[in-house]
Amino acid sequence: MAEALTIEKTVKTVDKRNDLNDLTSTEWVQETKSFFYQKGLGAGSPEAKYEKMHPAPFSFTDITKLIKFFTKKDGKVLDPFSGVGSTIKACVELEREGFGVELSSSWCKITQQRLLVESKVKLDKEHLICGDSRDLKKFFPKNHFDFIVTSPPYWNILEKKDHKANKRVVNGHETKYSEDENDLGNIDDYEKFLTELSKIFLSCYDLLKAGKYMCIIVSDFRHKSEFYSFHSDLMYKLTDKKLKKRFHLKGIKVLIQNAKKLFPYGYPFSYVENIHHQYVLILQKPKDERTK
Numbered sequence: 001m002a003e004a005l006t007i008e009k010t011v012k013t014v015d016k017r018n019d020l021n022d023l024t025s026t027e028w029v030q031e032t033k034s035f036f037y038q039k040g041l042g043a044g045s046p047e048a049k050y051e052k053m054h055p056a057p058f059s060f061t062d063i064t065k066l067i068k069f070f071t072k073k074d075g076k077v078l079d080p081f082s083g084v085g086s087t088i089k090a091c092v093e094l095e096r097e098g099f100g101v102e103l104s105s106s107w108c109k110i111t112q113q114r115l116l117v118e119s120k121v122k123l124d125k126e127h128l129i130c131g132d133s134r135d136l137k138k139f140f141p142k143n144h145f146d147f148i149v150t151s152p153p154y155w156n157i158l159e160k161k162d163h164k165a166n167k168r169v170v171n172g173h174e175t176k177y178s179e180d181e182n183d184l185g186n187i188d189d190y191e192k193f194l195t196e197l198s199k200i201f202l203s204c205y206d207l208l209k210a211g212k213y214m215c216i217i218v219s220d221f222r223h224k225s226e227f228y229s230f231h232s233d234l235m236y237k238l239t240d241k242k243l244k245k246r247f248h249l250k251g252i253k254v255l256i257q258n259a260k261k262l263f264p265y266g267y268p269f270s271y272v273e274n275i276h277h278q279y280v281l282i283l284q285k286p287k288d289e290r291t292k
């Protein structure tokens with residue numbers, strides 16, 4: 001009986017030394033699994049309305065898991081490619097302070113509307129910046145954020161005129177983020193795209209508090225007959241030992257998209273993958289690296 005009471009106590013309390021999150025030991029351990037299943041909203045959900053307008057959103061329910069693990073209540077969270085504001089919405093639900101940067105003014109307007117309708121929050125110019133993430137260091141002070149989480153453009157793959165794009169056209173939805181030349185999704189050369197994107201993520205280093213984390217959600221993809229291992233290409237750029245300020249890779253979680261429809265790509269001639277997972281690169285700014 002005494003033993004049962006002790007176990008009950010340890011499971012339900014947050015360790016006093018835990019300065020990362022508000023989870024109990026049991027909750028913490030569950031979240032260290034190297035995979036999780038995508039939990040979409042369901043097409044009929046009223047909360048899917050704004051999300052569906054964007055060509056590549058993530059579900060705020062998936063991002064909730066990461067925010068809960070990597071922050072405490074009231075923690076400051078940045079999404080440098082905020083799209084239709086899924087990260088900010090998750091932050092509101094979890095009582096964190098969400099900040100977003102988004103290049104396209106139309107996605108910014110939709111974010112404002114979404115947060116007002118779904119979360120009854122009016123975003124100000126400090127929390128939603130309509131601008132280029134190449135300027136992150138102008139927008140925010142150093143050592144400011146407890147967590148950075150985002151999903152960036154995946155090169156120019158939205159240029160593909162495939163069945164997914166056709167379906168969006170039929171439904172009256174955008175197939176691209178924008179026509180803006182500063183949109184990373186409009187860079188034609190893959191190496192140039194990777195370099196530009198890495199520069200933005202490396203600039204996030206100074207904005208994070210020492211010891212805090214950045215999670216980047218990315219998928220690999222095919223372009224013509226080539227398969228691009230985007231997650232590993234990006235990971236190497238951000239953790240390169242030659243860099244003065246480099247992130248430490250702490251893990252790579254797989255986000256399993258088991259509900260996606262299968263297509264008979266390649267059948268019956270060759271192996272062409274149905275890519276039904278994304279990666280979450282988990283990077284940390286070292287604990288002793290407060291930016292001066």
Ligand SMILES: C[S@@+](CC[C@H](N)C(=O)[O-])C[C@H]1O[C@@H](n2cnc3c(N)ncnc32)[C@H](O)[C@@H]1O
Pocket residue numbers: 054056057058059080081082083084085086087101102103104107131132133134150151152153154177178182183184185
């Ligand atoms: C994969 S989407 C992010 C979607 C977001 N996670 C959501 O749930 O709505 C990438 C976003 O990056 C934006 N973007 C592209 N280039 C940018 C830049 N240079 N600065 C800021 N945002 C940019 C695009 O407009 C697009 O909305």
